Amino acid sequence: MKSLLGVIPAMAVLAWALPSSAAPDGATLYSRCAACHTKTGAGVPGAFPPLGADFRNLATKPDGRRYLSLAIVRGLSGPMTVEGKAYRGVMPAQMLDDAATAAVLNHVGTQIAKTGPGFKLFSAKEVEGHRSSGTSLSAGDVAKLHAQVGGK
Numbered sequence: 350m351k352s353l354l355g356v357i358p359a360m361a362v363l364a365w366a367l368p369s370s371a372a373p374d375g376a377t378l379y380s381r382c383a384a385c386h387t388k389t390g391a392g393v394p395g396a397f398p399p400l401g402a403d404f405r406n407l408a409t410k411p412d413g414r415r416y417l418s419l420a421i422v423r424g425l426s427g428p429m430t431v432e433g434k435a436y437r438g439v440m441p442a443q444m445l446d447d448a449a450t451a452a453v454l455n456h457v458g459t460q461i462a463k464t465g466p467g468f469k470l471f472s473a474k475e476v477e478g479h480r481s482s483g484t485s486l487s488a489g490d491v492a493k494l495h496a497q498v499g500g501k
């Protein structure tokens with residue numbers, strides 16, 4: 350009995366440690382985005398913007414990449430125009446850590462917005478930098494960044 354009691358906490362630690370040691374899977378994480386942006390990323394005009402041409406364009410520029418990271422980390426709220434259509438919605442902050450944020454942005458970049466071979470992958474370190482530069486920004490502030498960084 351005594352030896353068995355020693356084994357139980359060890360198993361609990363193992364069960365806790367195993368999933369967190371695996372790299373986050375962008376495709377699995379994207380399923381939460383698909384609830385709004387749809388499975389293909391086409392979005393719903395006027396409600397949920399597409400993850401396509403605007404994402405591809407923003408991902409090529411440092412300040413655009415900061416905006417994309419902060420959209421996930423801080424959320425978005427307020428008016429913006431994406432691919433010529435107006436949105437005045439709310440995207441809740443996604444509560445993902447740096448590695449998971451990078452993984453889901455990379456899934457969008459490669460599989461959803463299909464940015465092509467020129468797409469520069471996001472690293473957890475890059476997201477960490479964007480996150481720490483944006484701690485004072487509200488979701489409304491991040492939505493205002495969209496036009497400032499050349500989103501359209």
Ligand code: HEC
Nearest residue numbers: 381382385403404425426427431436437438439440443492
């Ligand atoms: C509850 C619905 C919802 C969920 C879930 C959601 N979004 Fe959004 N997303 C929105 C809305 C609404 C906007 C537009 C916000 C506005 O109008 O200010 C938006 C905007 C964006 C933008 C900015 C698009 C652009 O061209 O500037 C990106 C990028 C984005 N979402 C990515 C994601 C990713 C990646 C996920 C999953 C990790 C996700 N979203 C989850 C609703 C959602």
